[in-house]
Amino acid sequence: MSHSITADVFAALKILVLERLNVGSFRVTGTVPNWLGSFCRRPVISGMQILIPEEEFLFLENFLIDAEEFWQSNNEDKLKSGLWTQIDLTGQEYHFEASAICINHQKILLIESLDGEYKEMQSIIQKARENELTYQQFLKENQKKEVLIHCIIHDIAGQLSGINCCLALLEFENLTPKGKERLEIGRKQSVKQEMLIRQILDAFLAEVQSLEAFSVDVDKAPDALISTQELIEILTPTFTLNKMRLLLAPNVDLTADWKVVGDKSRLDRVISNLTENALRHSPGGSVVTIDLQQDGEYVLVIVNDQGSGVAPEMAQNLFQKFSQGKDRSGRVGLGLYFCRITVERWGGEIGYSPRPEGGSRFWLRLPKVGRVRRME
Secondary structure, eight states: OOSOHHHHHHHHTTEEEEEEEETTEEEEESOOOGGGGGTOSSOOOTTOEEETTTTSOGGGHHHHHHHHHHHHTTOSSOEEOOOEEEEOTTSOEEEEEEEEEEETTEEEEEEEEOHHHHHHHHHHHHHHHHHHHHHHHHHHHHHHHHHHHHHHHHHHHHHHHHHHHHHHHHTTSOOOHHHHHHHHHHHHHHHHHHHHHHHHHHTOOSOOOOOOOOBOOTTTSOBHHHHHHHHHHHHHHHHHHTTOEEEEOTTOOTTSOOBBSBOHHHHHHHHHHHHHHHHHTSOTTOEEEEEEEEETTEEEEEEEOOSOOOOHHHHTTTTSTTOOOTTOOSSSSOHHHHHHHHHHHTTOEEEEEEOTTSSEEEEEEEEBTTTSOOOO
8 A cells, every 4th residue: 555645544543554464464554643653662664564463462462363264254344353442651541443354355454543432432331321320210200109199099098998988887877867967978078088189199290209218227117017907907897898807817926026127107008908909809708817927037928818819820910010900900000019119129028829728818028127237
């Protein structure tokens, strides 16, 4: 290749052009780029023969093995080495990429300095990382809102459901005419309250506080037994109205330590969710039992029902977002999803299994207080 404007262009682009003579032997072709002098201990001029990797650019040793095969195939494409970093004689860091090409049966090795391009690439990578973090934060915040919406639906609608059941049971009491009148007023107010809840949910746009805090302090940690006993007391009227019973398993040790990692209000929601699911999918006259078991360094909470169970094709998606049973009797399909992300956040597990005698078994397994340190 004779000296020409093309050679000057290559040098201006910081590209060293080498013609392969023999294995490991190359001739400098065209104009020498300025950066080459920073790496060679002797002056380099056009037409000079250099040895690679014996004298210069030791980092190309492995690439040249592939390049030799590429040149022998007389391929019209281009083989690239990928980006690498090298320190010059003064200790300055440079970034390079080599390419093997064939031109008119000549074997050519190009070595390009990528300082500006490297910084641009790093900037793009950094921006991509920042965008990924922003996107993940967006997903996280969106998840919080979805969970909070479910909590609002669950807590307020659940309380109204209990109130309505109590009002329905009052019909069987020996009420005075005035009492019946007030009962009817209570019913109407309850219906209005349900409509108001829906309006609030439809208009819900405000930012929400984080739902991730939980306690591993033994004095603040929730007690699974207390949560279960309170839930049984609250839901008993609802079960009674549906001609069902909700019971604590008789073998539960009331003197044992049932404190777990978590937050009481959300632990109440999780156990309530599993229990209300059992109510919705169990026949009249059946019994739902909540059992508590010591499981090494964990506490196991089990909700057993005598319903029809879960179809095998649906079992694997039970704890996914917006998953609902075949009769779609759940409220919004977020209940079990909420349970899963909450329990997993606390270092626990949650699952489902069919009961051999029929019905469903939903369980959650939480670490006892003191077993784990708070997850960041």
